[in-house]
Amino acid sequence: MRFFIGKEWLGNWDIEAVNKSDNAGEPLEKVVQKLTGVGIEEAMKFCPQCGNELVIAQVDGKPRQKCPSEFCNYVFWNNPIPVVGAITELNGDVILVRNKQWPEKIFGLVTGFLEKGETPEEGILREVREELGLEAKIVDFVGYYSFFQMNQLILVFHIKAEGKIVMGEELVETKPVPPEKLRPWRFGTGYAVADWLKTWKATGANPSLKKD
Numbered sequence: 001m002r003f004f005i006g007k008e009w010l011g012n013w014d015i016e017a018v019n020k021s022d023n024a025g026e027p028l029e030k031v032v033q034k035l036t037g038v039g040i041e042e043a044m045k046f047c048p049q050c051g052n053e054l055v056i057a058q059v060d061g062k063p064r065q066k067c068p069s070e071f072c073n074y075v076f077w078n079n080p081i082p083v084v085g086a087i088t089e090l091n092g093d094v095i096l097v098r099n100k101q102w103p104e105k106i107f108g109l110v111t112g113f114l115e116k117g118e119t120p121e122e123g124i125l126r127e128v129r130e131e132l133g134l135e136a137k138i139v140d141f142v143g144y145y146s147f148f149q150m151n152q153l154i155l156v157f158h159i160k161a162e163g164k165i166v167m168g169e170e171l172v173e174t175k176p177v178p179p180e181k182l183r184p185w186r187f188g189t190g191y192a193v194a195d196w197l198k199t200w201k202a203t204g205a206n207p208s209l210k211k212d
Contacts, residue, residue, distance in 0.1 A: 045070060088109070141157055
């Protein structure tokens with residue numbers, strides 16, 4: 001995983017923790033900020049080209065932050081950030097992780113930002129190797145998921161790993177979860193988990209249908 005704007009949160013929280021906040025009537029934006037200390041949107045304040053303070057103006061029919069200087073005209077497009085995620089299967093279990101920045105009992109998938117010059121497939125295998133110390137192979141591409149609250153596009157893969165877990169410096173705990181006990185959360189990578197579980201339930205009872 002890679003840090004972005006000081007702290008990292010990629011939406012992979014344990015569903016019970018999120019539901020507890022939701023049941024109290026708190027909107028998702030407040031849940032995220034309470035758990036992470038980071039707001040949903042981290043907007044730029046100053047132009048990276050000339051240093052002027054950015055203003056809100058209509059650009060292509062939408063309000064966007066832009067430089068007011070007629071000699072610059074920089075626009076902060078705030079495009080979605082590509083993120084890769086892994087449903088990591090090891091010895092029949094799905095491995096969830098807890099980052100050092102996360103509260104106790106909060107677990108999620110291995111996720112991270114793509115690095116320059118690498119494909120999503122290369123990126124997710126690198127993340128699993130860095131965070132779990134495991135060699136892995138991609139079984140299937142689960143899908144892509146818009147995470148509007150964090151302005152991210154998440155590309156999720158099902159991978160099978162082998163070896164003994166050696167946690168990277170950003171992790172504090174891992175948790176193996178049998179697929180039958182895995183429950184998806186209602187945002188971010190949780191939708192990928194839900195889609196993967198549908199496939200697992202359709203093929204899990206018949207080992208011959210599983211991909212090697």
